[in-house]
Amino acid sequence: MISTRRVVLLSAFLLTYLLGFSQDDPDTPQQSNIQQYTPSKLIGKGQWDLKWFNNLYTETRSTFEVGRIPRATFFTSTLEAYTGIGENKRWNIGTIIEIRSNVIKDRSALDVFKFDGEEGSARSGITSIAPSIKFVPIASVSTFSIQSSFFIPLVDNETENGVFLDQKGYIWQNRFFYDHTFSGGKWQLFSELNSELSFGKAGDSFANNSLNLTPGLFLSYFPSSKFTVLALAQHSQRIDLGNNFAQDFTAVGGGMKYQLTNALNLELLYTNFLRGNNTGLGQTFNLGLRGIF
Numbered sequence: 001m002i003s004t005r006r007v008v009l010l011s012a013f014l015l016t017y018l019l020g021f022s023q024d025d026p027d028t029p030q031q032s033n034i035q036q037y038t039p040s041k042l043i044g045k046g047q048w049d050l051k052w053f054n055n056l057y058t059e060t061r062s063t064f065e066v067g068r069i070p071r072a073t074f075f076t077s078t079l080e081a082y083t084g085i086g087e088n089k090r091w092n093i094g095t096i097i098e099i100r101s102n103v104i105k106d107r108s109a110l111d112v113f114k115f116d117g118e119e120g121s122a123r124s125g126i127t128s129i130a131p132s133i134k135f136v137p138i139a140s141v142s143t144f145s146i147q148s149s150f151f152i153p154l155v156d157n158e159t160e161n162g163v164f165l166d167q168k169g170y171i172w173q174n175r176f177f178y179d180h181t182f183s184g185g186k187w188q189l190f191s192e193l194n195s196e197l198s199f200g201k202a203g204d205s206f207a208n209n210s211l212n213l214t215p216g217l218f219l220s221y222f223p224s225s226k227f228t229v230l231a232l233a234q235h236s237q238r239i240d241l242g243n244n245f246a247q248d249f250t251a252v253g254g255g256m257k258y259q260l261t262n263a264l265n266l267e268l269l270y271t272n273f274l275r276g277n278n279t280g281l282g283q284t285f286n287l288g289l290r291g292i293f
Contacts, residue, residue: 049083063279179191192215
């Protein structure tokens with residue numbers, strides 16, 4: 001069985017190789033991928049869209065308790081691969097793999113990268129896989145698309161020795177994307193509605209038999225075609241469908257994207273959880289690499 005550490009290192013090596021391979025050339029169009037290929041836009045037949053996105057969430061506050069709590073940190077590394085099929089950039093198919101590493105009991109946030117599995121304070125592993133499709137439902141509106149994915153859990157137990165790893169339940173995720181570029185091309189507004197229907201045995205996961213809805217707005221400014229800064233706001237609402245657990249939080253943040261080569265771009269994001277119910281109140285630090293070939 002391939003270890004979690006090896007999977008993460010292999011992903012880093014592959015994207016580093018692609019970075020070196022994809023050099024600029026004089027035939028590149030002026031508009032960069034970060035301008036053209038928002039999450040709303042689909043790639044064409046024969047193209048590949050590869051993304052490695054890393055999210056580190058760390059908390060020392062919670063709505064469950066008053067005052068500081070022992071630090072808990074949850075790291076998720078997501079690998080996505082899509083290819084275009086058919087004509088007119090209306091259908092993409094792909095796969096999503098999630099790798100997680102979590103530490104509790106006031107361990108350093110960076111301990112998630114040790115993948116040590118220390119009993120009672122850490123767990124890690126490949127936790128889910130999802131076949132996925134993207135499609136443009138209205139041919140005349142290429143900036144509106146839907147991504148539908150079905151997550152299959154790979155964890156045996158959601159919590160072991162007091163350490164949570166990931167949901168043990170199936171998730172049908174549907175993400176609705178729309179973006180609008182304002183005249184002049186300097187400003188772009190991107191919107192998303194993420195819906196996740198979690199189901200399975202009620203005792204297997206806190207989230208089973210619930211619907212999570214997460215709308216978000218992202219406003220980007222392009223000082224140049226290769227660089228953008230952005231501000232974001234998101235709200236997440238978990239609706240109880242029989243599991244007797246409701247949850248919500250609101251987060252704001254910002255970040256940047258930079259076009260490293262013709263094919264590869266870098267993304268950095270930060271968010272802060274301002275408020276919530278039945279949730280932690282932490283921060284996220286995000287790093288993503290995306291290549292379109």
